Amino acid sequence: MRVLVIGSGAREHALLLALSKDPKVSKLLVAPGNAGTAKLAEQHPVDVASGAAVTELARKVEADLVVIGPEVPLVLGVADALREAGIATFGPSAAAARIEGSKAFAKDVMAVAGVRTAHSEIVDSPAKLDAALDRFGPNWVVKDDGLAAGKGVVVTTDRLVARDHAAELLETGHPVLLESFLDGPEVSLFCLVDGETVMPLLPAQDHKRVGDGDTGPNTGGMGAYTPLPWLPQAVVDQIVTEVVEPVAAEMVKRGCPFSGLLYAGLAIGVDGPAVVEFNCRFGDPETQAILELLDSPLGEALKATATGTLASLAPVQWKDGAAVTVVLAAENYPGRPRTGDAITGAGGLGVFHAGTASHEGKVVSAGGRVLSVVGSGADLAAARADAYSKIESIRLPGSHFRTDIGLAALEGRISL
Template structure:
C-alpha cells in the first residue's frame, strides 16, 4: 500500500514514522513535509489546502491511501475531493469536519446527542460583549468560533482580558463563543470513527500553557504524555459510551457521518466527562506520544477507517509503559516566534520536526513557533520523562524554550479525580 500523508508538522512526522514501520505499507510520501520527514519519506511541494493539488499528486503517484493531518484541508473539503477521485482517504468530509470548524455546530450536535459540555453563548456584535460577559464568570472562557490552531482560546479570571480577546475576535470578523468554565483535569481521547463504529486509542494529556506550572498564554501545545496513571479504570469506555459514540450516531443521523479521527478534549469533573472541544483530526502534540506506544500496524488501521471496514479491525495492541513528548519552541513563541536560527543535535530518531527547514547550505533552521518534538518512551512515566529530557538537553536552538514539567504532576500524584 502506497500512502500519502498531507501536512508539515510533528504530527505528520509521527504519522509518517509509524506508517514506515507498517510491513503492509510499501511507500510513504509526504506533502509538503518538513526537514525531518524528508529523511524517511519522499516529499512534494504541494499546498495542503488545495484539493486540486492534493488529488493531482495522489493520482500521479498512484497512492492507495491519503492521510490528511491538519484541520484546515479537512474543513475545506480536501478529503471529499480525494474520495470523489476514487482514492481512499483517512479524514472526514467537510460537512463532518464542522465538528471542529464551527464550535457552534459542535454545541448543537452535543445538545441533540445529550452529551455534557459547557453552557455557551455566541456573540457576534461588539455591543453585546459586556452583557454577555455578565452572564459568565468568575472564570471566563472566550473562544474564536472558527479555526484558531489551538491559540484562539483565553481562560481568565480577568474580565478586562476576556473582553479584549472577545473584541479582537469580532474585529477579525469571527463570532465569539463564551463558555462556562469546566473544572477537573483534562483528557484527550482520540477515537477512530467509521460511522457508528468507534475504536479508542490511549488517553493522553496535553499541556497548553507556554510555561511551567501552566503559566502564560495558551499555545498549540507544549507537550503531552500517555497513558494517564490517575485516570480510573473504565474511564475510556465511559467516555466512548457517554460522549464519542452518541456524537458519532448523531452525525450519522444528520447525514454527515464521521470517518477519520475524532478527538474529544474533556474535563473530568465530579459528574463525569464533559466536552471542552472536539477536533476532526489527530491532535498535536498528543499524537506524537500516543503513536510511540502503538504496536499494531498504523496503515492497516487508517485504511480500515477509510474503506469502511473499521468494525473488522483486530483489537489494537499497545506497548507497556509510557510515552512523553516535549515541544522545543522558538524564541518569543507563541506571540511572535523568531525563525531562521540554526538547530544542532536534532539527528536522533526520537526527535520529530514541527517547524524546520533546510537552508541551501544544508543547515537545519527553525521555520515556525513549535520547532521540534522530543519523544521519550520508558517502562513508566518517570523513565519516559527522563528519556525525553535527556535527548532534549543535547539539542541547541538559540532562544529556544520548553516546559520542564511535562507529565510531572501526574508522576508526583498531584492529579486525582
C-alpha cells in the first residue's frame, strides 16, 4: 500500500513513523513535509488547501491511501476532491469537517444529539457584545467561531480582557462564541469514526497554556501525555456512548456522515463529561504520544476507516506503559516566532519535526512550535524522565518549553 500523508507538522511526522512500521505499507510519501519527514518519506511540494493540486499529486504518485493531517484542507473540501477522483482518503468531507470549522454547527449537532456541553451564544456584532458578556462570567470563555489553530480562545476572570479579545475578533470579521466555563480536568479522546462505527484510541491530556502551571496565553499545545492514570475506563466508555456515538449518529442523519478521526475535547466535571470542542483530525501534540504506544498496524486502521470497513477491524492494541510529548517552541511563541536559527541535537529517536526547514545543509527553525519530543517508559514518571532527557540535548537559541507536562497527574493533583 502506497500512502501519501498531507501536512508539514510533528503530527504528520509521527503518523509517518507509525505508518512505516505497518508491513502492508510499501511506500510513504508526504506533501509538503519538513526537515524531519524527509528521512521517512519521499517529499513533494503541494498547496495543501487545493483539492485539485492534492488530487493531481495523489494520482501522480499512485497513492492507494491519502491521509490528511491538518484541519484547513479538510474544512476546504480536499477530501471531497480526492474521493470524487476515486482515491481512498482518511479525513472527513467539508460538510462533516464543520464539526471543527464552525463551533455554531457543532453546538447545534450536540443540542440535537443530547450531548452535554457549555451554554453558548454567538455574537456577530459589536453592538451586541456588552449585553452578551453580561450574561456570562465570572469566568468568561471567548472563542473565534472558526478555525484558530488552538490560539483563538481566551479564558479569563477579567471582563475587560474578555471584551478586548471579542472586540478584536469582531473587528476582523470573525463571529465570536461566548461560552459558560466548564470546570474539571480536560481530556482528549481520539476516535476512528466510519459513519456510526466508533473505535476509541487512548485518552490523552493536552497542555494548552504556554507556561508552567497553566500560565500565559493559549497555544496550539505545549505537550501531552497518555494514558491518564486518574481517568477510569468506565468514563472513557461513557464518553464513547454518551458523546461520540450520538454525535456520529446525528451527522449520519444530517447527510454528512463523519469518516476519519473525530477528536472530542472534554471537561470531566461533577456531572460527568461535557464537550469543550470537537476537532475533525488527529490533534497535535497528543498524536505524538498516543502513536508511541500503538501496537497495531496504523495503515490498516486508517485504510479501513477510509474505505468504510472499520466495523470489521479488530480493536487496536496498545503497548504497556506511558508516553509524554514535550513541545520545544521558538522564542516569542505564541506571538510572532523568531525563525531561521540553526537547531542542533534534534536527530535522535522520539524527536518529531514541526516548524523546521533545511537551509544550506542545516536544520533551522521555521515556525512557532518547532519540535515535539516524545519519551516513553514503564510509567508516567519514566516517560517524563525520558522526554526531558531528550529535550535537554537539543539546542535552539531563545527556545522554551514547559517543564511540567504530566506533572500534576504524576503528583496526584488530578482526580475525579
